[in-house]
Amino acid sequence: MILMSLDDVRPGMLLGVGLRNRKGLTLLGPGQMLSVEYIERLQELGYCAVWIDDEDTRDIPYEDSLSEATRLATTTAIQDTFAMTLRETEKLRTLSVEEVRVTLEDRRFQQAFHDNAVIERLTGNVDHVVGEVLDRAVLTGLGSLRTHSTYTYHHSLDVAVTATMIGRLVGYDKKMLNQLAVGCVLHDIGSIFVDSDILDKPGHLSEEEFRRVKDHTILGYLFARDSLRAGLVAAHVAYQHHERQDGTGYPRGLTGSNRVVKGAEMHLPGRITPLGEIAAIADFHDACSSDRPYRGRMPADVVWQTMRDAAGTHLNREMVEVFLTVLPPYPLGTQVEILDGRWRQHLAVVAKVHSGAMHQPIVRVLEDMNGTRVDPVDLDLRREELPIRGIARRPMVAA
Numbered sequence: 001m002i003l004m005s006l007d008d009v010r011p012g013m014l015l016g017v018g019l020r021n022r023k024g025l026t027l028l029g030p031g032q033m034l035s036v037e038y039i040e041r042l043q044e045l046g047y048c049a050v051w052i053d054d055e056d057t058r059d060i061p062y063e064d065s066l067s068e069a070t071r072l073a074t075t076t077a078i079q080d081t082f083a084m085t086l087r088e089t090e091k092l093r094t095l096s097v098e099e100v101r102v103t104l105e106d107r108r109f110q111q112a113f114h115d116n117a118v119i120e121r122l123t124g125n126v127d128h129v130v131g132e133v134l135d136r137a138v139l140t141g142l143g144s145l146r147t148h149s150t151y152t153y154h155h156s157l158d159v160a161v162t163a164t165m166i167g168r169l170v171g172y173d174k175k176m177l178n179q180l181a182v183g184c185v186l187h188d189i190g191s192i193f194v195d196s197d198i199l200d201k202p203g204h205l206s207e208e209e210f211r212r213v214k215d216h217t218i219l220g221y222l223f224a225r226d227s228l229r230a231g232l233v234a235a236h237v238a239y240q241h242h243e244r245q246d247g248t249g250y251p252r253g254l255t256g257s258n259r260v261v262k263g264a265e266m267h268l269p270g271r272i273t274p275l276g277e278i279a280a281i282a283d284f285h286d287a288c289s290s291d292r293p294y295r296g297r298m299p300a301d302v303v304w305q306t307m308r309d310a311a312g313t314h315l316n317r318e319m320v321e322v323f324l325t326v327l328p329p330y331p332l333g334t335q336v337e338i339l340d341g342r343w344r345q346h347l348a349v350v351a352k353v354h355s356g357a358m359h360q361p362i363v364r365v366l367e368d369m370n371g372t373r374v375d376p377v378d379l380d381l382r383r384e385e386l387p388i389r390g391i392a393r394r395p396m397v398a399a
Helices: 036-045 068-088 090-094 097-104 107-111 117-134 151-169 174-185 189-193 207-227 232-240 263-267 274-289 300-310 317-324
Strands: 002-005 026-028 049-053 335-338 347-354 357-367 373-380 388-390
Touching (some): 068 151, 068 174, 068 189, 090 189, 097 107, 097 207, 117 174, 151 174, 151 317, 189 207, 232 274, 274 300, 274 317, 300 388
Antiparallel strands (some): 002 049, 335 347, 335 388, 347 357, 357 373
């Protein structure tokens, strides 16, 4: 299968991976032939890419970091948690940030969330997520397919998956990984108190708008700690996921050590906690890899390099280096362009990723420089030194 921008999908193509709506019901199943009407409807719903099944790429498997059952159950639990929060906090969204903080710290408000089965179900599903991630050797490098309306739920889950893998790699135990994962699925819960027009604004934010955005970390921390009772460790993930190593992050301007620390050094005053640093890496990765209303996703190899460039100032350098050892810069099923040699400007798809040489995958040539189909040819880049670059959508062919 091949991951294709919806802009490049043509009528008659077959859907490779089924699509579900926000309630978990199937919109289109695998093998469905895509018509003009289906493609237009998917664009209206906010999909930016889909997996396509065709003869040339049918042997390339679709890989997900989670089983379908776990992904569906956990996404539904996250959605139910956000829906409950929206319902219970509806009146707060007309208040100032200061008034919201006072309300969140009020015991009578907090009592409304106690003994809530929604939270218990969420933490139970997160335990399954952690268990499945512990069984994986590498990540796929790709997030879930999502619409703009389901972005928050899928983003929260994908951040939890990535963070759990990083936490495992640096040696944290399952108890801590569960706290990390719960914190990650709730890391943006404070965004409920921020106007969506501000969150999705394509242009520059005003000083007041940016202040409201920064407040989502504080409000999310208070809400996760006192109302949802997610635990202090998980709440601090929501609090600190926008802090930076050099102290230029928010909301408190904490600094990092750029090392993997354990024991007493995990809780030094003025320092970002290690779980907050992990969440920052996972959040950064998923944000770069996602389509948003105001910009398209970056190709995976650009995300890979952007993360390396951000290490040291923005992200914990040692943790990023560990993460990049299991993150393929050219994920299976994604499109690349060959930049030089006999196959210059030809379009190819990543057909196999070598765990020991992730920068040198096997790629399958599919189209020439004019966009014309060619008989598929597999090139093993461990043997053929051909430069490639990832593409999120097919390059435009000059008329």
